[in-house]
Amino acid sequence: MTNCLPCSQGVLWLSVSIVVLSVFALVVDVYLNGNHMTGFSNGVRRLSFKIGQTKPSKMKFGGPHCKARCEVYPRTKDVKRFKVPDDKVPWKVPFPEYSPPSFTTETVLSGPYYADPDICSGKGEITKWNEIDGRVSRVSFEGKYEVVEGLPLNPVGRTGLKHRGCLGRWGPNHAADPIVTRWKRTDDDQIVKGEDGKPIMQFVSVQRRDNGEWAIPGGKVDAGEVVTDTVLREFGEEALSTKEISQEEKYKAVESMKQFFTKGIEVYEGYVDDPRNTDNAWMETTAYHFHDHDGTKVGQFNLHAGDDAMAVQWMDCNSAINLYASHKSFLQEAAKRIDASW
Ligand code: BGC
Numbered sequence: 001m002t003n004c005l006p007c008s009q010g011v012l013w014l015s016v017s018i019v020v021l022s023v024f025a026l027v028v029d030v031y032l033n034g035n036h037m038t039g040f041s042n043g044v045r046r047l048s049f050k051i052g053q054t055k056p057s058k059m060k061f062g063g064p065h066c067k068a069r070c071e072v073y074p075r076t077k078d079v080k081r082f083k084v085p086d087d088k089v090p091w092k093v094p095f096p097e098y099s100p101p102s103f104t105t106e107t108v109l110s111g112p113y114y115a116d117p118d119i120c121s122g123k124g125e126i127t128k129w130n131e132i133d134g135r136v137s138r139v140s141f142e143g144k145y146e147v148v149e150g151l152p153l154n155p156v157g158r159t160g161l162k163h164r165g166c167l168g169r170w171g172p173n174h175a176a177d178p179i180v181t182r183w184k185r186t187d188d189d190q191i192v193k194g195e196d197g198k199p200i201m202q203f204v205s206v207q208r209r210d211n212g213e214w215a216i217p218g219g220k221v222d223a224g225e226v227v228t229d230t231v232l233r234e235f236g237e238e239a240l241s242t243k244e245i246s247q248e249e250k251y252k253a254v255e256s257m258k259q260f261f262t263k264g265i266e267v268y269e270g271y272v273d274d275p276r277n278t279d280n281a282w283m284e285t286t287a288y289h290f291h292d293h294d295g296t297k298v299g300q301f302n303l304h305a306g307d308d309a310m311a312v313q314w315m316d317c318n319s320a321i322n323l324y325a326s327h328k329s330f331l332q333e334a335a336k337r338i339d340a341s342w
Contacts, residue, residue, distance in 0.1 A: 064089040067325055068159045068277035074166070074211060079103050081160030089157035091146075100279060102162040114220065115168035119150065126170060135224035140172045141270040141284050151280045156271055159279050167281040176230035177218030177287040177327070179267065179334045180204040180239075182295045184316060194318065194341025201291075201317045201340035203331060204298070206238050206309035208324060214315065215324035216331075218285060219308070227286045232261050238306045253301070260297045264288035267333040274325040287330040291338055318342060 064086060073079035082100040087093060108115050116136075117124025129138055129147045142155040151162075152171035167173045184192040184200040191199045206217040219234035221227055240253055267289045274283040292298040305312040315321070317331050319342050335342045 065156045065159065065271075065273040065277065067273045067275045068154075068156070068282070070275045073103060073161060074275045075105075076103075079161070079165075084158045084160045091153060091157055095158065098158060100158070100160050100162050103165055103278070104163045105166045108164055108166060108168055112168065114223075116164075116170050119170065120163065129171065136169065137174055137221075138169075138171050141286075145171065154277060154279050154282050156273075156282075159277050161278045162280060163278060164281040165276050165278045167276055167278070167283070170281055172284045173281060174221040174227075175218050175272070175283055175285040176221055176227045176234065177216040177268075177285050177330060178204075178231040178235040178261070178264070179216055179287055179289045179330060180235065180292075180298055181289065181317075181334060181338075181340075182292040182298055182314070183340075184314075185295060196341050198339060198341035201331075201335050201338065202314040203317055203334070204235075204239050204303065205313055205315035205323075206305060207311040209308050209310050211324070212310065213324040214322070216287070216327050217309065217312070218287075228261075228264070228288075231264065231288055232257060235261075236306075238309045239303055239312045240301055240306070256297070257301070260292070261290060264290050265337065267337060268330045272325050283325070285330075287333075289334040289337060291334075 069081060069084050069089075071080060071083075073081065079101070082098060084095075084098070088095045088098070102120075104118070109118055111117070116126060119126055126133065126138070129152055130140070130144050131138055138152075140155055145155045146153045164170060181201045181203045184202050186192060194200050204217060205214045207213070208215050217235055217238035219230060219238070221230045225233075236254065236257060240257070265288065266286060268285070268287040270284060272283040272285050277283060290298075303312045303314075317335055317340065319332075321328055321331065323331070332342060334340075
């Protein structure tokens with residue numbers, strides 16, 4: 001008995017020291033590395049934020065969702081939106097003459113795996129708005145959206161078109177975007193600077209097959225999938241075309257990608273000004289930034305355009321860049337983060 005007291009005190013001290021050391025290590029890690037992302041393959045999304053830093057800020061687009069009010073709906077010739085002037089975008093501004101047409105593509109109506117039932121024609125019902133509905137997230141990054149006459153309302157405002165267009169989900173359709181960057185370098189490995197004297201950032205850009213526009217190689221989050229897995233999968237499918245290489249090459253590519261992709265920083269999460277948006281269905285995304293400071297990591301990646309892309313390339317970033325949806329604003333955030341030329 002007499003020996004037990006010092007022994008249990010020792011155990012107590014040891015436990016206290018382990019806890020103190022772990023907390024110290026965590027604080028140092030967060031302080032040095034910022035809000036990095038870990039645990040890619042374990043299916044858990046874990047983000048820690050640098051001390052004193054808050055979640056990524058919401059961004060303003062050039063006017064309230066301009067692209068979501070484009071005159072002719074994408075991939076159609078004659079589906080025209082009801083014209084919505086800038087000041088009439090917010091739902092709270094009265095617009096009594098507003099009578100937008102309804103449009104949902106035949107593909108979506110045929111009920112593919114990624115689509116919701118056509119609740120307007122009484123086929124099925126959705127009751128879990130603003131909630132996780134089984135394996136589907138109906139939660140918006142923009143906060144609670146309204147549901148009027150059984151249909152969710154676009155959180156930014158009117159788009160001039162009702163129902164889902166070519167989007168599968170009513171309400172938010174979640175996507176993920178990997179912004180993979182490096183510094184632009186000369187042949188003799190010197191970093192190239194822009195007119196503002198700052199280093200020029202290049203990002204992996206894909207040319208979308210649907211409209212020929214250049215974009216970040218992102219994609220939709222599958223039901224039940226965690227965003228960090230979507231980022232890795234989409235980058236592989238669209239920019240590395242891992243589908244078309246041998247098993248061995250694929251394994252190597254995926255392993256080096258996984259390592260590089262553990263260091264992602266979330267630069268944006270929220271609504272996307274996407275031309276496919278409607279009054280009742282819209283795109284939202286989470287964009288992660290992966291920067292290869294010394295150019296040695298992503299340099300190993302063999303860029304190959306995949307299924308949904310016509311081409312892939314390293315593209316210089318600056319304020320004149322013209323990209324799909326609101327991708328330019330995500331890149332601007334990434335450039336700010338590493339103090340790149342813009
Ligand atoms: C694209 C993403 C994009 C999102 C919202 C997805 O289909 O793949 O890159 O950010 O739509 O526009």
